Structures are given as structure tokens and as C-alpha cells.
Amino acid sequence: MTESVLSAEAVSRVFATGAGDVHALTDVTMDVAPGELVVVRGPSGSGKTTLLNLLGGLDRPTSGRVVLGDGRELSALPEKEVLEVRRTRIGYVFQSFGLIPVLSAAENVEIPLRLLEVDPGARARRVAEALELVGLSGHAQQRPYELSGGQQQRVGIARALVAEPDILIADEPTGQLDSRTAATIMELIRELTHARGLAAVVSTHDPVLMQRADRVVELHDGRLAEPVPATR
Template identity: 75%
Template structure:
């Protein structure tokens, strides 16, 4: 059962597991030439470890805005995002937000976001270079995650030599190479055919449960929704119902 305090609706974590990431009454307003746009209005949710949270809703409902706030890529106009160590992510200095993003959060994008001139292994290695991980350790970790996503034989290929599904696997490997405990994916199967999308969905579900990751995925895919531990539905920037 949810409880309401003021304008915040507090949803207990599904399955009773503690939240790794918590959103409290998030608001995000954007100023435009035509006036203000209220992309999010009072959205609250808990994201537990080892569980897949799917965010669904029509285009313009606020899915990407919510993921950007949860991942520290944007800051809310109102409300806050909390980490399980007690820090308020949305109120940290930018250098600390960057550190959290490097050390705790992995991102998977619909557009893959790969560097065209780099090989699959080099793309996966980028986050480790930013963290100045030693060369030998980088090589070991890159090899491990490429094996995890089934791309060991494609390590030296560049993105244009890979299929869409393989490119997305590279994106997932890059998100995982830093051993994050939070994974955020925005429409990760949106550019894939249904068969390839199903494979990527299987991989995301398995990784979430096996590696005890708190995963938040925005998607329109009903198959992935059916496999979620929690479904958050947004309409016009507001959370509706209880998934």
C-alpha cells in the first residue's frame, strides 16, 4: 500500500528490499518561448537492488526526464533523488555527482552512443580510462564484460562492422565495466528488430538479477514490462497507478 504525505506519494520498494536509489516528489520544469513545460510533477519511486524497474508511458510523458534525474544527468526543479548511503544526489556539488556517475551508475542509450573510430573493446574501456584504472586491470575487466555479453570474438571490430544488436551489447558492456550497482537504460531496444530486442531484454533481466543491480529501464516493449519487478507508469509527467 502506498502512503501519501503532503504532495509526495511514497511507494515501498517491491518485495520489501531496501532502495539503492529513491526519488521523492520529483518535479522538473523547462522554460520555453511559449512558457513553462512541466515535464515531471511529483513523481516518487524506490529502486531496489537486484530488481528491474520499468518506466512506461506515451511519448512526452516524462520517461527520459525521470531517468536523467535518477542518473544525475539533470537536476530537479523540486523534490530530490537520494542514494542508499544517505547522500542527496540531486543536491551534491557537480564534482561529487560526476564521481557518483563514474563509480556507481552505468548508462545504456537507445542510440548506442559508441565512438565510431574505436573498436568494441576500446569503447568499453572508455569509463575505465576516465577513472585512470591501470592498464592490466582495464584489459582484464574489458575482456570479462565482453565475454559476459557474448562479444569476445568481436572485440577488435568497430561499430560499423557490428549489427545493431551487437552494438547495443557493446553499450551494455561499457555500462557494466565499472561494476555499477545502478543501471539506467533509455529505450535500449528501440532501434532493434523484435528478435534482437528479445535477446537484449533477456540479457538485461539476467544481469539485473545475477549481479544484484538496481536497474531502471524506460521502454515501450510489452515483453520487457511483463518481466519487470516493478512498472512505473507516467502520464503527463505524473505517476499513475501502482505497478
């Protein structure tokens, strides 16, 4: 069996509110192997975003562990080390695209490499390669408002992959797209996951998009349901 790149071990997340504790996630255990696209499905409020935030190191569980393939417990690392993992090993794709409006497509993609202090020559080469990977070589100098929603999300995917991570986290990446564009974006994510050996976790509520998953897990009220077979 292939070793997992990312694992959640009995993770729970409780949020304290004025009305009492909210159990957003309860005892969820799952893992993701390299080259595997795992789709997390469930109704609104089921805990999908909470789970992805924990897997991506954007939040820490109240109990349980998130473990990287090298054995490090992501959820217990000092914040400085978590930040380093997020910059070098994890790529994020957001529903709202998350692009900076005043920057060109190339400049948006370049941001992770600037944070890593990659030298300018290597930055330019890797940005060009990332844009070509998502089919946007001819749109490098355009700003987000000059691009369609699908093109903006392709820029977001290029930005997520430019630092060559081994984990991809995508929270409802097609939520703002029409059905045809959404299917295209999901197919792109599937192809890149397999081609690059990524461990990819994508949340969606769209049953059509689940057909592109290698595996589907389902959340209900913060708990993992029985395994769901991927549809081919």
C-alpha cells in the same frame, strides 16, 4: 523490506520555454532495490527520459530529491561529486548505442576505466570480462560499423557495467532494434540485473519487453499512474 539503492522523492522538473513553463515531471516518488528491474512505461512525451535523467544524475529536479542508498542526495551534490557518482556507481545504456565509431568494441568498453585511471593490466582484464559477459568475446577488435545493432547494444551494456556500478539506467535501449533482437537484449539486462544485484531502471513502450520487469511504473503527462503489475 530491502533498502533502496536509488530513490526519487516527490521530484518535479519544469522547463522554461518561450511559450511558457513546461511541467515535464510532477511529484514523482519511486525507489529501486538491488537486484530489481523496474520498467518505466508511458507514451512519447510522458516524462520517461526526464525521469531517467534525474535518477542518473544527468539533470537536477526543479523540486524534490533524488537520494542514493548511502543517504546522499544526488540532486544536491556539487557537480564534481555528481560526476564521481556517475563514473563509479551508475551505468548508462542509450537508445542510440552511443559508441565511438573509430574505436573497437574493446576500446569503447574501456572508456569508463580510462576515466577512472585504472591501470592498463586491470583494464584489459575487466574489458575482456565485460565483453564475455555479453557474449562478444570474439568481437573485441571490431568497430561499431562491423557489428549488428544488437551487438552494438551489447557493447553498450558491457561499457555500462565495466566499472561495476550498482545502478543501471537504460533509456529505450531497444528502440532501434527489431522485436526479436530487442527481446534478447531485454532478457540480457534482466539476467544481469539479477545476477549482479543491480538496481536497474529501463524505459520502454513495448509491452512485450515489460514482461521481463520485476515491477512496472507508468507515467502520464509527467505524473506517476497507479502501480502496474509485472506480467509473467
